[in-house]
Amino acid sequence: xxxxxxxxxxxxxxxxxxxxxxxxxxKELGYNNVDEAEDGSMALAKLNRDxxxxxxxxxxxxxxxxxxxxxxxxxxAKLAHIPMLMVTAEAKKENIIAAAQAxxxxxxxxxxxxxxxxxxxxxxxEKLNK
Amino acid sequence: xxxxxxxxxxxxxxxxxxxxxxxxESFEQAEHDQVDAMxxxxxxxxxxxxxxxxxxxxxxxxxxHDSIREIGYEQKVLDDTLxxxxxxxxxxxxxxxxxxxxxxxxxxxxxxxxxIQADQIVKTKEMLxxxxxxxxxxxxxxxxAEIIEHSINYANLVAENSESEKDRxxxxxxxxxxxxxxxxxxxxxxGLAQTLEIELAxxxxxxxxxxxxxxxxxxxxxxxxxxxxxxxxxxxxxxxxDLGF
Numbered sequence: 001x002x003x004x005x006x007x008x009x010x011x012x013x014x015x016x017x018x019x020x021x022x023x024x025x026x027k028e029l030g031y032n033n034v035d036e037a038e039d040g041s042m043a044l045a046k047l048n049r050d051x052x053x054x055x056x057x058x059x060x061x062x063x064x065x066x067x068x069x070x071x072x073x074x075x076x077a078k079l080a081h082i083p084m085l086m087v088t089a090e091a092k093k094e095n096i097i098a099a100a101q102a103x104x105x106x107x108x109x110x111x112x113x114x115x116x117x118x119x120x121x122x123x124x125x126e127k128l129n130k
Numbered sequence: 131x132x133x134x135x136x137x138x139x140x141x142x143x144x145x146x147x148x149x150x151x152x153x154x155e156s157f158e159q160a161e162h163d164q165v166d167a168m169x170x171x172x173x174x175x176x177x178x179x180x181x182x183x184x185x186x187x188x189x190x191x192x193x194x195h196d197s198i199r200e201i202g203y204e205q206k207v208l209d210d211t212l213x214x215x216x217x218x219x220x221x222x223x224x225x226x227x228x229x230x231x232x233x234x235x236x237x238x239x240x241x242x243x244x245x246i247q248a249d250q251i252v253k254t255k256e257m258l259x260x261x262x263x264x265x266x267x268x269x270x271x272x273x274x275a276e277i278i279e280h281s282i283n284y285a286n287l288v289a290e291n292s293e294s295e296k297d298r299x300x301x302x303x304x305x306x307x308x309x310x311x312x313x314x315x316x317x318x319x320x321g322l323a324q325t326l327e328i329e330l331a332x333x334x335x336x337x338x339x340x341x342x343x344x345x346x347x348x349x350x351x352x353x354x355x356x357x358x359x360x361x362x363x364x365x366x367x368x369x370x371x372d373l374g375f
Contacts, residue, residue, distance in 0.1 A: 017233045018310040024241070024303055060314065089311055111307045114300060 004125055008050075009034045012043040012057040012069065013087075018110075022056055022087065025114050029121065040064030044072055047079055054121070059088035059095070067102055074103040083124045087112065191336075208334055215327045219320050226316045233309035240303045247296045254289040258282060 009031055011022045019036045026034050035052070037043035041064040043057065055073065059066035066086055073079045083105040088095070091109045099107055106120045265278045 013310075015310040015313055017230065017237065017306055017313075020234075020237050020241075021303060021307055024237075024244070024300075028300065089314060110311060111304075114304060 005030045006033060007031060007053040009054045009056060010037060010043060010046060010052045011035070012037045012040065012055065012061070012066065014038055014058065014061040018058065018087075022117070025117055026056075028114065029118055040066060040069030040072070043069055047073065047082075052082060054124075055082055055084040056087055057084060059086060059090045059099075067098060070099065070102045070104055083128060085120055085124065087117070208330055212327060212330050212334070215323050215330070219323050219327070222316050222320050222323075226313055229309050229312055233306040236302060236306050240299050244296060244299050244303075247292045247299065250292045251289050251296075254285050254292065258285045258289070261285065 009026055011019050011026070011034060013019045013022070013036075023034045023036065026032075035046065035050070037046055039061040040057075043055070044064070046052070047055075055069075057066040057069055064072075066088060070084055070086070073082060073084060080103075084103070085106050085108060086099050086104045087108045087110060089110040096107050105124045108116055108120055261278050261282045265275060265282065268275050268278065
């Protein structure tokens with residue numbers, strides 16, 4: 001298992017503001033290795049090119065949304081093991097059920113706090129380490 | 131709606147029925163005739179049904195157009211509404227641009243300020259360590275000890291303040307997430323206004339006198355979910371120009 005702080009994150013969101021915020025939050029939590037993608041398809045291209053240890057993704061994005069990305073990641077044997085945290089403004093019950101069924105590692109509803117993000121990531125990593 | 135308008139509507143319906151050349155009774159008869167004649171196959175039956183449905187839809191739409199005219203919504207009003215909708219889209223997009231710019235300015239400032247505070251904390255703690263070990267090697271009665279203690283207290287305060295400042299900067303940064311939420315909502319409303327604008331432009335086109343041809347009117351409606359603003363506006367503009375507005 002790699003040292004948590006060396007983990008490579010991929011932040012997927014169509015809004016640059018949100019990407020910057022999540023990147024800064026991750027940095028504050030000690031994760032300095034963060035890359036960004038603007039939508040699901042760009043994320044998938046990066047995932048196929050480089051190695052990532054953790055995906056933080058929005059849901060509602062043009063071209064390829066977060067749920068499609070999640071399904072694509074889970075369907076790909078090379079990528080299926082990567083934990084994926086959904087950070088999204090889509091907050092209906094059905095959304096959360098759909099994400100869980102598709103294999104999301106956890107779900108954070110926007111607007112969120114730094115503490116929530118920290119808690120969810122820590123929980124996912126704890127499970128991974130078991 | 132007052133009585134007078136109702137009467138006008140009634141007249142409009144009658145006029146419309148006359149224009150179309152059939153009454154509700156003849157309409158029903160026509161439907162039966164058509165269906166009976168085409169009973170030879172199920173497919174033909176379905177076609178007959180949908181033909182009747184489209185004819186009825188046509189009557190309804192014509193009725194709506196006529197009623198709108200009768201109650202005073204002239205083309206000029208529709209045209210003004212179109213321009214208003216277009217202006218509203220521009221304004222909403224402007225809000226989206228301004229808020230994004232503002233959020234980015236704040237994030238830029240936070241990106242500059244955060245590492246400075248972090249650096250200040252590290253350097254202050256280094257200085258604290260040096261002063262503390264020096265304090266152990268000077269005589270307590272010495273005036274120097276008093277200065278060192280004073281410096282240590284001050285350095286502690288600086289470190290504390292920098293820590294609080296970092297927390298405040300994080301709060302300022304997190305507050306910029308409004309732009310993501312408002313941006314998404316604005317995008318949705320602009321999309322909605324755009325659909326309305328295209329529908330209205332279509333009504334204008336349908337009501338225009340004579341044969342007005344416009345470029346790819348159907349493509350306009352089957353565009354991407356988040357259409358490119360400028361292109362669609364161009365289409366609407368050329369459509370309006372063709373109509374003489």
